[in-house]
Amino acid sequence: MHDFENRLKQVMADILEVEVSDIVENSSPDTIESWDSLQQLNLVSALEAEFSIALVPDDIADMLSYALVRDIVQERLGA
Numbered sequence: 001m002h003d004f005e006n007r008l009k010q011v012m013a014d015i016l017e018v019e020v021s022d023i024v025e026n027s028s029p030d031t032i033e034s035w036d037s038l039q040q041l042n043l044v045s046a047l048e049a050e051f052s053i054a055l056v057p058d059d060i061a062d063m064l065s066y067a068l069v070r071d072i073v074q075e076r077l078g079a
Contacts, residue, residue, distance in 0.1 A: 004077075008070055011050050015043045027066040047073055 009023040016023075016034045029035040035043075044060050047053070047069070053076040063069045 004074070005070065007050060008047075008073060009066075011046050012043060012066065012069065015039060015046050023066055025065075025067050028064055043069075051077060053077060 006020075009020050012023050012027075013020040016032050016039055018032055018034065022032065027035075029040075040060065040063065043063070044055050048055055051073055053073065055072070055076060059072045059076070063072060
């Protein structure tokens with residue numbers, strides 16, 4: 001589990017151009033200035049590639065914080 005969260009935070013930090021330490025439980029477009037609609041799409045593509053998953057539009061619309069991104073990716077990995 002710990003490895004999963006490290007990988008997830010690294011992908012998010014790379015896409016959002018922030019430090020891994022800036023990705024915390026409540027990180028969201030409200031707390032990370034670079035997290036806009038374009039970066040949301042880039043993040044989705046990067047997560048799909050990193051974890052070999054397919055995200056559906058509802059997933060993408062719901063990814064509004066680190067915690068939600070983590071839960072959605074975990075759900076897809078288990079599906």
